[in-house]
Amino acid sequence: MNINIDTTEKENEYLIVLDGELDVYTAPELQKVLDPIRQSGSHNVKIDLTDVSYMDSTGLGIFVGTLKDLNQHERELRVTGVSNRILRLFEITGLRDLMHINEASEVE
Amino acid sequence: MTYIDDLVNKYREILNLYLYGDDADQAFDWCQSFSEEVIEMDTSPEEIVSLHIDLLEDMEVEDVALVKKSLDILQEVIISFGFTYRDYKSMMNKLKIHDKEMDVASSLQETMLKTEIPTFETMKIGAISVPARKVSGDYFNIIDHKDGMLSFAVADVIGKGIPAAIAMSMIKFGMDSYGYSQLPSDSLKKLNRVVEKNVNQNMFVTMFYGLYDHNTNLLYYSSAGHEPALLYRYETDDFEEIDAKGIVLGVKENARYEQKEIEIGNNDMIIVFTDGVTELRKHDDTFIDFEDVKDMIREVKDHHPQDIVQYIYESLMRMQNPNKKDDLTLFILKNNKD
Numbered sequence: 001m002n003i004n005i006d007t008t009e010k011e012n013e014y015l016i017v018l019d020g021e022l023d024v025y026t027a028p029e030l031q032k033v034l035d036p037i038r039q040s041g042s043h044n045v046k047i048d049l050t051d052v053s054y055m056d057s058t059g060l061g062i063f064v065g066t067l068k069d070l071n072q073h074e075r076e077l078r079v080t081g082v083s084n085r086i087l088r089l090f091e092i093t094g095l096r097d098l099m100h101i102n103e104a105s106e107v108e
Numbered sequence: 109m110t111y112i113d114d115l116v117n118k119y120r121e122i123l124n125l126y127l128y129g130d131d132a133d134q135a136f137d138w139c140q141s142f143s144e145e146v147i148e149m150d151t152s153p154e155e156i157v158s159l160h161i162d163l164l165e166d167m168e169v170e171d172v173a174l175v176k177k178s179l180d181i182l183q184e185v186i187i188s189f190g191f192t193y194r195d196y197k198s199m200m201n202k203l204k205i206h207d208k209e210m211d212v213a214s215s216l217q218e219t220m221l222k223t224e225i226p227t228f229e230t231m232k233i234g235a236i237s238v239p240a241r242k243v244s245g246d247y248f249n250i251i252d253h254k255d256g257m258l259s260f261a262v263a264d265v266i267g268k269g270i271p272a273a274i275a276m277s278m279i280k281f282g283m284d285s286y287g288y289s290q291l292p293s294d295s296l297k298k299l300n301r302v303v304e305k306n307v308n309q310n311m312f313v314t315m316f317y318g319l320y321d322h323n324t325n326l327l328y329y330s331s332a333g334h335e336p337a338l339l340y341r342y343e344t345d346d347f348e349e350i351d352a353k354g355i356v357l358g359v360k361e362n363a364r365y366e367q368k369e370i371e372i373g374n375n376d377m378i379i380v381f382t383d384g385v386t387e388l389r390k391h392d393d394t395f396i397d398f399e400d401v402k403d404m405i406r407e408v409k410d411h412h413p414q415d416i417v418q419y420i421y422e423s424l425m426r427m428q429n430p431n432k433k434d435d436l437t438l439f440i441l442k443n444n445k446d
Binding site: 058093 | 266267308309312314332333355360387
């Protein structure tokens with residue numbers, strides 16, 4: 001199982017588009033991309049899950065960690081393109097209330 | 109021109125420059141980038157040696173002094189392989205240390221975190237918890253308060269390895285040390301504070317916490333972001349989902365947990381599990397249909413809960429894609445007041 005990670009930087013935000021499955025096997029790859037962004041805290045982060053067919057709790061763990069780090073720097077985490085199956089995970093765990101999920105993004 | 113031809117030509121150029129040119133330093137510089145390239149391609153040292161021999165022949169280098177001189181280049185290239193080999197060895201050592209640490213975590217789980225399943229006259233309990241790898245992220249605990257009350261919790265620790273094992277011991281000793289029957293919402297509130305202070309950033313814990321009073325047949329329950337549990341109603345042969353609102357442990361400092369209560373009838377079963385059951389991937393990579401799990405439970409509903417969990421576990425293992433294994437835990441409490 002594989003994941004493609006495409007990162008683009010614009011002004012104060014990193015847009016990270018994922019394509020594939022986000023699970024215990026592929027999560028370290030996303031972790032590697034996010035680590036420097038989380039540490040510097042200079043940007044907001046938007047993660048697009050439109051092409052993610054499956055995500056497990058390890059994936060959620062990355063979102064939790066990223067959220068904690070970004071909040072310390074008063075930055076935001078947005079998650080978009082969340083399918084119903086994955087949305088269920090965010091809802092059961094109560095994490096939906098802490099993150100911006102599937103919110104309509106501001107007009108650019 | 110193929111990639112191999114390209115490398116052969118590069119090596120020929122290096123030899124030419126070193127043997128007949130006047131810039132030895134430049135030749136050695138080229139050696140370095142050449143080694144990086146061939147190592148990247150997984151070329152073996154003996155292939156480089158035969159390349160060297162072939163080229164000497166091809167370039168008609170026969171003079172002994174020149175052949176001897178050419179060996180400087182060969183040596184320079186081979187040195188890099190030595191470095192790579194040493195990197196490899198140190199990585200293997202690290203891996204060995206890592207394996208040992210995993211063994212420690214795994215035996216910690218097997219000994220310290222082992223939960224005995226208590227037996228009662230008025231209820232029966234079955235539980236199974238099987239790790240996908242050496243160290244499990246799943247955990248369950250059952251405490252008999254000896255006052256007609258029983259606490260049980262099923263948890264999934266996200267974030268594996270040693271941190272997960274440590275988080276589990278914190279939870280176990282937290283639960284065990286209360287010493288008296290506590291309401292689930294209070295227990296989760298306390299456990300959340302413990303987990304929140306101690307775990308690393310990516311880690312969190314989902315937990316279903318129940319307190320069953322077998323004098324009144326009442327189940328009090330709360331959930332910290334855990335999969336909803338099931339209540340099997342024997343009389344109607346139906347399943348009810350039991351769930352309460354609450355965020356996972358370890359994320360929000362002052363989290364509060366909703367608590368609900370429900371009456372358990374005779375032969376009813378409380379069934380709690382982890383996402384190893386609900387998110388199970390079948391051989392064709394599709395997800396399990398949870399109605400199938402319910403049907404399995406119905407088939408064996410009259411058996412002892414320990415036999416039921418064993419039966420379901422074995423059925424699930426037959427369906428599961430072995431490459432997509434996850435920790436799996438099933439807990440069943442059956443009210444049995446005949």
